[in-house]
Amino acid sequence: MRGDRSAGDRSAGDRSDLDVERLEPLPRSFYARPVLTVAKEMVGAVVVHRDDRGISAGRIVETEAYRGPEDQAAHSAGGRRTARTEVMWGPPGHAYMFLLYGMHWAFNVVAAGEGQPHAVLVRAVEPLPPVAPLEQRRGMSAKKRELTNGPGKLCAALGLGRRHYGADLCGGELYLAAGEASRIGRSKRINIDYAGAWVDKPWRFYERGNRYVSVKPRA
DNA sequence: GAATAGATTGTCT
DNA sequence: GACAATCTATTCT
Numbered sequence: 171m172r173g174d175r176s177a178g179d180r181s182a183g184d185r186s187d188l189d190v191e192r193l194e195p196l197p198r199s200f201y202a203r204p205v206l207t208v209a210k211e212m213v214g215a216v217v218v219h220r221d222d223r224g225i226s227a228g229r230i231v232e233t234e235a236y237r238g239p240e241d242q243a244a245h246s247a248g249g250r251r252t253a254r255t256e257v258m259w260g261p262p263g264h265a266y267m268f269l270l271y272g273m274h275w276a277f278n279v280v281a282a283g284e285g286q287p288h289a290v291l292v293r294a295v296e297p298l299p300p301v302a303p304l305e306q307r308r309g310m311s312a313k314k315r316e317l318t319n320g321p322g323k324l325c326a327a328l329g330l331g332r333r334h335y336g337a338d339l340c341g342g343e344l345y346l347a348a349g350e351a352s353r354i355g356r357s358k359r360i361n362i363d364y365a366g367a368w369v370d371k372p373w374r375f376y377e378r379g380n381r382y383v384s385v386k387p388r389a
Numbered sequence: 390g391a392a393t394a395g396a397t398t399g400t401c402t
Numbered sequence: 403g404a405c406a407a408t409c410t411a412t413t414c415t
Contacts, residue, residue, distance in 0.1 A: 234407070236407075243407070244407090245407080250401095252400075252401080253400085254399080254400065254401090268399090268400095268406095268407080269398070269399055269400090269406090270406065270407065270408050270409095271396080271397075271398085271405090271406055271408050271409080272396080272397035272398035272399070272405095272406080272408095273396070273397055273398075273408070273409075274408050274409065276407065276408085278407090291407060293407085316409090316410095320408070320409070321407070321408070322408050322409060323408090323409075326409095359407075360407070361406095361407060361408080362407060364405095364406090365407095
C-alpha cells in the first residue's frame with residue numbers, strides 16, 4: 171500500500187507545491203552585503219535558469235564564502251586580478267563561473283561591494299520541479315541525490331557553464347529568488363588544503379539534515 | 390560505506 | 403609544465 175500520502179506525511183524534501191514560474195529575482199541589495207551574510211542567507215534561496223529547454227531550478231542547500239584578497243583560499247587571494255577573476259572585482263549580483271579540474275564548471279555569486287573581490291560558491295542544490303530538464307542533462311533520475319549534490323553536478327544539471335560568466339543575476343535568464351531555510355549548519359570549507367591558516371575558517375553553510383548536502387559535515 | 394585512481398583543460402609561473 | 407573550490411567507476415570491506 172504505498173503511494174497513498176496525506177499532507178501530514180509529506181517529507182521535508184518534497185517541494186512539489188512550489189511554483190518556480192512565479193519566483194522573482196532578488197534585488198541587487200541582497201548581494202551588496204558582507205559575504206558571510208550573503209552566503210548564509212543564500213541557503214534556502216532558489217536558483218532559476220531559463221533557456222531553450224525551458225525552466226530549470228534548484229533550492230540551494232550548501233554554500234561557501236570566499237573573501238579575497240586576504241583569504242588565501244580565494245581565487246582573488248593576494249589581490250590577484252586577471253581575466254578570470256575580473257568579475258569578482260566588479261559590482262555584486264553577477265555570476266562568477268570557473269572550470270574545475272579541466273572538466274566541471276562551478277557557479278558563484280559575486281557579493282559585497284565593487285573593489286571587494288568576494289564571492290559565494292554554490293556547492294549543492296535540491297532539485298525543484300519540473301525535474302525533466304535536469305534529468306536529461308545528467309542522464310539520471312531526480313530520485314538520486316547524486317543529481318545535484320556537488321558544485322560540478324549542479325551546474326551540469328541546471329545547464330550552467332562558461333557562457334554564464336559575468337551574467338547579471340538581477341534581470342536575465344539566470345537569477346536567485348528568495349527562499350527560507352531552517353536549521354542552518356556551519357563548518358570548514360571543502361578541499362582547500364592549500365590555503366594555510368584559512369583552511370579552518372567556518373565559512374561553509376548548509377541546511378542540516380538535507381539529503382542533497384554534498385559531504386557529511388565534520389563535527 | 391570508504392578508499393583509490395584516472396579523466397581533461399583553462400590559467401598562471 | 404604544474405596544478406586545480408571535482409566527479410565517476412572500480413575495488414575493496
